[in-house]
Amino acid sequence: MTKEEILIIDDEPQIRKLLEINLESNGYKVTQASDASMGIKLAASHPPDLILLDIGLPDKNGLEVLKELRAWFNHSIIILSVMDDEESIVQGLDNGASDYVTKPFRANELLARIRSCLNRNKTVDHHTALKFDNIQIDLIARTVKNNYEIIKLTTTEYKLLILFAQNQGRVLTHQYILKEIWGVGYQNDTQYLRVFVGTLRKKIELNPNKPTHIITESGVGYRFN
Amino acid sequence: MTKEEILIIDDEPQIRKLLEINLESNGYKVTQASDASMGIKLAASHPPDLILLDIGLPDKNGLEVLKELRAWFNHSIIILSVMDDEESIVQGLDNGASDYVTKPFRANELLARIRSCLNRNKTVDHHTALKFDNIQIDLIARTVKNNYEIIKLTTTEYKLLILFAQNQGRVLTHQYILKEIWGVGYQNDTQYLRVFVGTLRKKIELNPNKPTHIITESGVGYRFN
DNA sequence: GTCAATTCTATAAAGATTTTATAATGAATC
DNA sequence: GATTCATTATAAAATCTTTATAGAATTGAC
Numbered sequence A, B: 001m002t003k004e005e006i007l008i009i010d011d012e013p014q015i016r017k018l019l020e021i022n023l024e025s026n027g028y029k030v031t032q033a034s035d036a037s038m039g040i041k042l043a044a045s046h047p048p049d050l051i052l053l054d055i056g057l058p059d060k061n062g063l064e065v066l067k068e069l070r071a072w073f074n075h076s077i078i079i080l081s082v083m084d085d086e087e088s089i090v091q092g093l094d095n096g097a098s099d100y101v102t103k104p105f106r107a108n109e110l111l112a113r114i115r116s117c118l119n120r121n122k123t124v125d126h127h128t129a130l131k132f133d134n135i136q137i138d139l140i141a142r143t144v145k146n147n148y149e150i151i152k153l154t155t156t157e158y159k160l161l162i163l164f165a166q167n168q169g170r171v172l173t174h175q176y177i178l179k180e181i182w183g184v185g186y187q188n189d190t191q192y193l194r195v196f197v198g199t200l201r202k203k204i205e206l207n208p209n210k211p212t213h214i215i216t217e218s219g220v221g222y223r224f225n
Numbered sequence C: 001g002t003c004a005a006t007t008c009t010a011t012a013a014a015g016a017t018t019t020t021a022t023a024a025t026g027a028a029t030c
Numbered sequence D: 001g002a003t004t005c006a007t008t009a010t011a012a013a014a015t016c017t018t019t020a021t022a023g024a025a026t027t028g029a030c
Helices: A013-024 A036-045 A062-070 A086-094 A107-120 A155-166 A174-181 A190-204 B013-025 B036-045 B062-070 B086-094 B107-120 B155-165 B174-181 B190-204
Strands: A005-009 A029-033 A050-054 A076-081 A099-102 A129-132 A135-138 A143-146 A149-151 A171-173 A214-217 A221-224 B005-009 B029-033 B050-054 B076-081 B099-102 B129-132 B135-138 B143-146 B149-151 B171-173 B214-217 B221-224
Touching: A005 A013, A005 A036, A013 A029, A013 A107, A029 A036, A036 A050, A036 A062, A050 A062, A050 A107, A062 A076, A062 A086, A076 A086, A076 A107, A086 A099, A086 B107, A099 A107, A107 B086, A135 A155, A143 A190, A155 A174, A155 A190, A155 A221, A171 A174, A174 A190, A174 A221, A190 A214, B005 B013, B005 B036, B013 B029, B013 B107, B029 B036, B036 B050, B036 B062, B050 B062, B050 B107, B062 B076, B062 B086, B076 B086, B076 B107, B086 B099, B099 B107, B135 B155, B143 B190, B155 B174, B155 B190, B155 B221, B171 B174, B174 B190, B174 B221, B190 B214
Parallel strands: A005 A029, A005 A050, A050 A076, A076 A099, B005 B029, B005 B050, B050 B076, B076 B099
Antiparallel strands: A129 A135, A135 A143, A143 A149, A171 A221, A214 A221, B129 B135, B135 B143, B143 B149, B171 B221, B214 B221
16 A cells, blocks of 8 residues: 655644654655645645644744635644644634644654544545446555456556546536646646546446446536446 | 434533533534443434543443444544543544543533534535435435436536526526526526526426426416426 | 417527547656 | 656537527407
8 A cells, every 4th residue: 555645734843853753653654844835835736645734833824724725625634733722722623624733742642643534534445345337446456357357557547537436426527536636736627637537438438439437427527337 | 404413421420411511502412321331222223423432431441332333333433531641542543533532621622523523424424415206416416317317417407407496486587597597697598598498398307398397487487396 | 258469488400619539749757 | 668647639529509480378459
């Protein structure tokens, strides 16, 4: 399995270092930002699986940063803060933080809370094998079979298929798919998506001209069956 | 909307009372159990949306209760505990607790953490589905079924249907519909509307010549049933 | 009430526009 | 050096707009 990525946004170098050592020794990949604007940029260009957000940053109000991130970032955000008052905690949680941990924090507790957050969205992954008629997806092995024969998918094709498979039956808009696969900033590059849906169809559809799995919803997006 | 249900499992009557008052005044429905076996039974017979679990129960080890619940209970479980040591917290979280709050707790913080937990699964659970005889509308999936078969609607047709469905029984004037779907400036293009009501009827009416869903109110507009 | 004139409505179909699929080419990555 | 991705071009398909026409409903004079 590929390492889970955690983005640390904190202005104190010692804290970042401490977190980095702790997280890396627990098998996470770590990226860092020393202020809000850099953090937001990093998160947008390369979305991590979880963000550790110091709420007391020098360049921007912490709650604003949280709101800004929450406008598009769906994974967990854990707030780190020296503020222990009830009001701050309530505000943080009500604005979309997944958890609120006060500094100084206890390393193992923080790690447990990180694990808890990362596990939340994993229930879907637990069915390690997804099946849709002729195609079978093994999430652990990262293999896809079409009629019991393993087919080769590129990284992007695979991500796309997983996204479809995990949202079976729902219409996913172009924008949403582009955001999930290519990242924020690519929402208008619908053409990318078309090209990749095309190649995916060639690989998983029995008759790519008459797709039964990836249904186009004209003017909106695609739906997976 | 129907009230969300919270189950309190705690052996101290004062705590239960305090929680009950707090939760009910915040719009939750509360059920209570004073020991583990009663709590598990209650949760099984009538699953709540969230469980507040005291980890120090007299009749059973707290972690055991948690594991037992987690074997089948997928909603959130928040642990309440007097134990503030790191080891207990880590154990609680790693065994599936959604959060761990130490006693004495601060009421508003607990409420915020409850809100946070309840919000987590909301997008997934609440499949907003509208139903009118033969037709079913799933607003999240953006799909429409006629007699359990998905039918294809264009963007405009879909918008129109949603507008109708959300104003069931009311007469909507041509002008109003045109403004809502096509925008200001199209209020006089009644012909657009006629064409689209026509195609919609073909797709959702059992007998498009004798429409039962989209009723024309001559000289005024349409009404949806 | 009846009947014709008028207005309103339904539907088909052609034209315009938007959206989609696909191939192909150069750039980037490994 | 091969694979994968980004980007452009273009043809095909889907959707929307618009026009034409026939049928239904409404109105008002008798």
